[in-house]
Amino acid sequence: MVNDVLKTLREKQEDLGKTITDYTAPTTPYLDLVETPDEFILIADLPGVEKESLSVDVTSDSVTITVTFPVGMEDEGVNYVKRERGSGEVNRTIKLPAEIKIKKANANFEEAILTIKLPKKIAETHKLEIK
Template sequence: MDKTSKTKEKAIEVKKGALEKTLDAKDKALDKTLEAKDKALMKTSQIKKDTGTKTAAIKDEASEKTTELKENTEKTRKQAENKINDFINSLKGKQDELGKTLSDYATGEKPLTDIISSPESFIIKADLPGVSKEDVSVHITEDLVEITAKFEDYPEDADFIKKERNYGEVNRKIKLPELVEVKKASAKFEDSVLTIELPKVKEDKIKIEID
């Protein structure tokens, strides 16, 4: 082989070696680039995952707080409604009680009476302030007492601010727990108090002969 051929052959080997080094360097650079991209992609994916987890947690927490707020609002509303209803019912009850009190005077549940029981009789005491003896009447049966009294009446256009006293005619019927001797009953009216004494019926005891 001549000198020229050897020179060409060395040049080819040098170029080949340089080409191999270049290719090897490119391969290494490509590997590093791919590795860097993989790492970047993994980080991006992890960041997205973490962000998604945090976002979901925030949404869940917000949803829980919203639900809790709605429940507390509903609870507060119901408590307020209950208090208002209780107040209205209490007010209605007081109005009904006041109406019944006034109705009692007007419909005959007065006069107020005490009933005393003893072994021999019943004693009934009734308060009739402002009534004269002539305006009081008493009717008795064996088990019932009826008291009627006429109080001072007022003009129909009277403008009352408060109305508690008896007025007009009142009537009270009192059912007795035992029979009484009607013909032996007595009544008296002193110091605006009507007192009625009603002797109880005594059971007759009959002695029988024993055979």
């Protein structure tokens, strides 16, 4: 009898877990950050995203990608059998290992792939006069 109760509880727990994952928000975009001698290249996969739903902000040492996922069908009167496509906004900030030239950075979005080129800022050396 105790085993039957435990089995039922486990099944209900699994069902609850499935229900919760069916309503999760969109996930963080997957990306690669490549370093060359002159620049960083950030490549992000964004399937199902429109260019108008993207925003990229850069600072001297970070990049923030914001994606707004459209709202799906209105929930009213819709009987979802399975719901995995989320809606809402997702932000991802990537800290860069060196400073970049902000005004020279550029972004391209083609075939669901966002490519951001971030030219490195060259460290300047200044000789100090010793007094």
